[in-house]
Amino acid sequence: MATERYNPRDAEQRWQQEWEKNNVYKTDNDDPREKYYVLEMFPYPSGRIHMGHVRNYAMGDVVARFKRARGYNVLHPMGWDAFGMPAENAAMERGVHPAAWTYQNIAAMKAQLKVMGLSLDWSREFATCDVEYYQRQQHLFLDFLEKGLVYRKQSKVNWDPVDHTVLANEQVIDGRGWRSGALVEQRELTQWFFRITDFSQDLLDSLDTLDQWPEKVRLMQRNWIGRSEGLTVRWEIAEGSQKTAEREITVYTTRPDTLFGASFLAIAADHPLARELSAGNETSAAFCDECRRAGTSLAALETAEKKGIDTGVRVKHPLDASWELPVYIANFVLMDYGTGAIFGCPSGDQRDLDFARKYDLPVVPVVMPKDGDAATFTVENEAYIGDGVMINSRFLDGLSTEEAFERVAATLEKTLIGNQPQAERKVNFRLRDWGISRQRYWGCPIPVIHCEDCGIVPVPKKDLPVKLPDDVTFDKPGNPLDRHPTWRHVACPHCGKDARRETDTMDTFVDSSWYFARFTAPWEDNPTDPKAANHWLPVDQYIGGIEHAILHLLYSRFFTRAMKAAGHVALDEPFKGLFTQGMVVHETYSRGEGAQREWITPAEIRIDEIDGKRRAVHIETEEPITIGSIEKMSKSKKNVVDPDDIIGSYGADTARFFVLSDSPPDRDVIWSEAGVEGSHRFVQRTWRLISEAAPALRQAEAKPAKSGNALEISQAAHRTLKAVGADYEKLAFNKAVARLYELVNALAAPLTEVAGGKADAATVSAAKDAVVILINMFAPMMPHLAEECWREIGGEGLIAKGAWPSFDADLVAENEITLPVQINGKKRADLTIARDADQTAVQSAVLALEAVQAVLNGQNPKKIIVVPQRIVNVVV
């Protein structure tokens, strides 16, 4: 009777070869069945996959296999997000060419993914650094340029004055360059931009149609796009104040109702007026420089202490010309948003209030809560930002905030200064155009040529691709394309004169903004084959980390619209269903500080617990290591766990099953191996139960029992089948796992009986039916074990090509239900009663219960609440 333990090392390889031999996962674009496109966000080829990848791809694979079993023609491709900074860093640190480094990493990671047994169509694989891919991206860029979706403008970068290099925000640590340690400056460069703001309103409105996206992602995008309705208001500069060439300052405000609470104007350091004043004033120039040094990131800007300086310029209040207000240059005002100038109403905005207190500016409350008292309402250290009733606001007093908004808007629209209205209604978006220029080598070259006579000349499509030169060096700082001896020299396609290539490459977000479309016909000479793209798109189920909730997804949505404008696809929204899986997070470990800080992988350290305190030491050197915060697994922080150990000891199925168990897939998990033994036990237990019963099962016909002893077996199997199918549809893998455990627990005794030859024919048939269902249910999660079990019980063909079984409705229905009985909201008893019993029957049955009688003590209950099919609550 004893069978051998399941050996994943042997079985997994065998079945992977079998699938490959049969081309099971190769997708035919002309297959007539209904399509289903499932896609996981493709990985950056950092070198090794980590548990976060395993989790992501295991989920996608369950969906792919499940949908295949449900009869769909499934597209499930894989590729590589292969351009980006780490390859250049490796080149600088180790002298490897970025291409060599990247392709080696891809080979290593592909091997790891292969071991996982994913049902991917590898024939469609590509890397974004393949010339064949980025050539089509250049084609798209030229099309967008032609459609007016691309332009150039001045924009700021982090400049390292020692390394002569543009730094990413990530590379700026406490205002200094990560390698040189030099204070980072901001430099203005002319850079390329995509006009994503052309689509602001549409990108916002269409969020409502994405009903298969998580609400939180839609909300984040809505806030990011940041539509606001407000007023631009012109403030005249008062005579007799600081001299300036300007006559007025235009301010954007969403709160014109609070105009009578204004106590200052604040302008950005890059505002034309600030620049003008700085030219002749050292203090103001120094302050503006300081603001610019703060870094390009919004987070850095907003966490910095709020500061400003008085320019000496005074402006006239738009509703009272005799009222003059000071104009400050302030570090919290952004030139990119609105008009680069605001009016500060300290009582209605916390930031303005802090600023006013700091510089001793008046604070006049102008809005109070509806039920407030105007005589006593004051604002001290907390601004009142809500809606309410206007006070201290002259002709607005007593109005609601909305009414006041309208009155001010109507008044100022009619007031003319120099024949122009003083104010105009304006819809404003927080969303900015997408800067795609990168001063780096390892990216897609922007296919443009600069000619002294002809200006900017697009590279003709017939001259594509603009290939990256291979012979580059990274021993010197700066962009290798810039200092390449020949690459940038080229004849102008227009006039033939000597000209130079654009040396900026594209942001890697561009690469990932259309790869999903390329997968539909990766062999096509044009960027897409519109027929294939329109057949497969939108992606039915897109799965990836929540960290991409805004940028990647928004850029892809824009790109799809731009591609539509250029005729490459016929749709707006690329992703119909989105699932944001939680991240696999882990503690970080490091030694050294600041720019010297060096990250250490978990594999290199040991955790000791001394007096209840956790301490980390380096295994090799025994030196103490700093335990840092818990963060998403990333190559840069090295807090990654390689799945090879787990797959090596337990097999891919156990690893897949384990990462799908327990945690809800959209929740972050702190990585821990505790519990992997349980998953492995389940694999072995399932194999043992099935293989021991297999000789008997092979002979039997699968037939659910409708009555008798075996009924329970069939009910358990069919109820689980219904529930697991629903779980897979919702991507609730952890729940499916729990149900499978329950079913196997329930089948253990009958299968042992069958194996021992002690079961009657009806039981053997019901057991066979249950086992067939069981194997099909765990097949999407543990495909190798499923094939092995399937063959063992004499199944025909491959489970990977099999159809999802259907459940028997009679077996799923419940005739009797057990109602919990509460007394005053606390459960005191159970009542088992026919499912269709009516309210009165339930009530009298409840009153007859001993527990209820005891509490009632002969009296009548105050109230009995019967929630059909759910619960009874007796109120005493």
Added chain:
RNA sequence: GCCCCAUUGGCGGAACUGGUAGACGCGCUCGACUCAAAAUCGAGUUCCGAAAGGAGUGCUGGUUCGAUUCCGGCAUGGGGCACCA
């Protein structure tokens, strides 16, 4: 700083649309098998309490017959903030 999310036993978590809190797994305890161990099987396992019973879903206040679930405030942790991908 701003936007979004999470918080339930020793641990991961379950609880459908407001209706039995703790399914399932891990760990632990006890038992069976064994010369012994591993593997396996069985029983128990929120906390307090001998028990009866009581308390309990980060904290706090509210709505409700009834709140892990809805609303207000707070705390802690995580993600994003436009050049990490």
